[in-house]
Amino acid sequence: xxxxxxxxxxxxxxxxxxxxxxxxxxxxxxxxxxxxxxxxxxxxxxxxxxxxxxxxxxxxxxxxxxxxxxxxxxxxxxxxxxxxxxxxxxxxxxxxxxxxxxxxxxxxxxxxxxxxxxxxxxxxxxxxxxxxxxxxxxxxxxxxxxxxxxxxxxxxxxxxxxxxxxxxxxxxxxxxxxxxxxxxxxxxxxxxxxxxxxxxxxxxxxxxxxxxxxxxxxxxxxxxxxxxxxxxxxxxxxxxxxxxxxxxxxxxxxxxxxxxxxxxxxxxxxxxxxxxxxxxxxxxxxxxxxxxxxxxxxxxxxxxxxx
Numbered sequence: 001x002x003x004x005x006x007x008x009x010x011x012x013x014x015x016x017x018x019x020x021x022x023x024x025x026x027x028x029x030x031x032x033x034x035x036x037x038x039x040x041x042x043x044x045x046x047x048x049x050x051x052x053x054x055x056x057x058x059x060x061x062x063x064x065x066x067x068x069x070x071x072x073x074x075x076x077x078x079x080x081x082x083x084x085x086x087x088x089x090x091x092x093x094x095x096x097x098x099x100x101x102x103x104x105x106x107x108x109x110x111x112x113x114x115x116x117x118x119x120x121x122x123x124x125x126x127x128x129x130x131x132x133x134x135x136x137x138x139x140x141x142x143x144x145x146x147x148x149x150x151x152x153x154x155x156x157x158x159x160x161x162x163x164x165x166x167x168x169x170x171x172x173x174x175x176x177x178x179x180x181x182x183x184x185x186x187x188x189x190x191x192x193x194x195x196x197x198x199x200x201x202x203x204x205x206x207x208x209x210x211x212x213x214x215x216x217x218x219x220x221x222x223x224x225x226x227x228x229x230x231x232x233x234x235x236x237x238x239x240x241x242x243x244x245x246x247x248x249x250x251x252x253x254x255x256x257x258x259x260x261x262x263x264x265x266x267x268x269x270x271x272x273x274x275x276x277x278x279x280x281x282x283x284x285x286x287x288x289x290x291x292x293x294x295x296x297x298x299x300x301x302x303x304x305x306x307x
Contacts, residue, residue, distance in 0.1 A: 038104045045099075047092075047113040052079045055091050058098060080114035080123055088113050088128065093138040096130055107132045108141065145208055146200050146301040151177045156198040160240055164191030164285070171295075178297035183285025184218070190287055194240045196280040197299070205303050207269040210279055212299040215253055215260045219292030222252055226294045227282045228266070232274050240280065248279075258295070268301065 047055075056076035063069040071086040081088040092111055100109060108131040115126045129141035148155040150170060157179070159168040166189060171180045183191040202208055219225050229245035250263035271277045279299075285291040 039102055039107070040104050041100070041107045042109075043100070044110045045112075047111065049079045051095070052076060052114075055095055059091055059094060062094065078116075080116050082116045082118065084118050088115055088126070089140045092128075092130060093140075096132075096138040097136065100132075103132050103136075105132060105134045105136075109138070143303045144300065145202070145205065145303055146197070146299075148197070148299045149177070150179050150297050150299075153177070154179065158194075158196045158198075158236065160194040160196060162192040162194070162239065162241060164189055164193065166191050166193070166285075168193055168195045168283075176297070178295050179281075180293065180295045181283045182293040183283070183291035184293070188287045188291040189285060191283060191285045191291075192241075193283045194280045195283075195296070196234065196240065197278045199275070200277040200279075200301060201275045202268070202272050202277050203275040205272050207267075207272055208301050208303050209265040210248075210263070210268055210299070210301050211265060212250075212263045212296055213260045214250075214263060214294065214296045215258050216295070217256050217258055217293045219256065219290060219294070221289060225284050225290065225292050226252070227284075228263075229280045229282055230268065230271065230277065231280070232271055232277050234276075234278050240282075245280070260295075260297075 053076045056072055056074075059072045059075075060069060063072055071082070072091075075081070075086060075091070081091065088111075092113065096109055096111075100107070108129055110127060110129045112125055112127045114123060116123050129143060130138040131141045132138050148157065154168070154170045161167050164183065166181065166183050166185060168179055168181050171178060179195060181191075181193060181195075183189050200208075214226075216222070216226060228248045228250050230248055231243050231245045234240065234243055248266050250266055251261055253259045253261045268277065268279075281294070281296055283294055
């Protein structure tokens with residue numbers, strides 16, 4: 001009887017094992033493929049006064065100079081970081097590694113911390129994103145995807161003239177550079193001109209927002225004369241009029257006196273996952289209505305910190 005039981009028991013175990021495998025494969029696809037589980041987290045955190053004391057104690061062991069040690073000790077007293085003496089980017093990664101020990105690559109924490117900004121002479125609460133690399137080290141995350149201020153030139157933008165003799169021009173006034181278009185030359189002129197950005201890669205982004213500063217004068221039909229467009233299929237040479245562009249609204253100055261305003265955040269999330277995104281400023285003028293002057297500077301695309 002005991003011998004028979006020895007035969008029956010392994011058979012039952014084998015049947016149970018096969019049944020379990022089939023269940024796992026049917027209900028959890030890829031279970032038997034040997035794929036290791038991941039722990040990719042995304043948290044938010046804020047630095048408290050108690051945390052600042054902990055920073056001071058934790059970082060002292062890593063300081064190698066008297067200056068660093070002195071700055072680190074002050075954290076416990078001041079309860080804030082100082083950008084040019086004890087920058088948050090030096091201390092927060094160490095604190096995060098000590099607090100969040102079991103995250104995988106690309107795990108991230110959005111941290112709000114008290115920072116004294118020397119150039120502005122004030123204490124601010126700054127939100128920054130830190131992301132973990134394959135070595136489990138946290139790095140401050142640069143959420144700026146693209147930036148062109150036009151300080152010294154047109155940069156990598158492309159100016160395309162469809163109609164008219166006037167063109168987009170880089171101008172500097174009192175040391176400040178910007179792009180300018182005016183359709184006036186001994187009278188109002190017919191013009192259609194585009195200022196098109198280089199390709200922007202959003203293939204690994206969850207969302208993005210465009211901002212820029214702009215001003216104008218002499219315009220009358222703003223929504224027609226000075227417009228913003230986005231596409232994902234310009235090859236750098238085709239006539240932009242032949243493409244499928246999406247028009248985007250933005251904030252314009254309500255005055256006609258060269259007062260710069262920021263465009264406000266322009267949502268580009270619909271293009272997340274794509275790699276050939278371009279935005280363009282389109283200028284129109286004619287001899288009948290008006291020939292405004294349009295100036296643009298400080299273009300920037302960022303990914304939201306909350307993403």
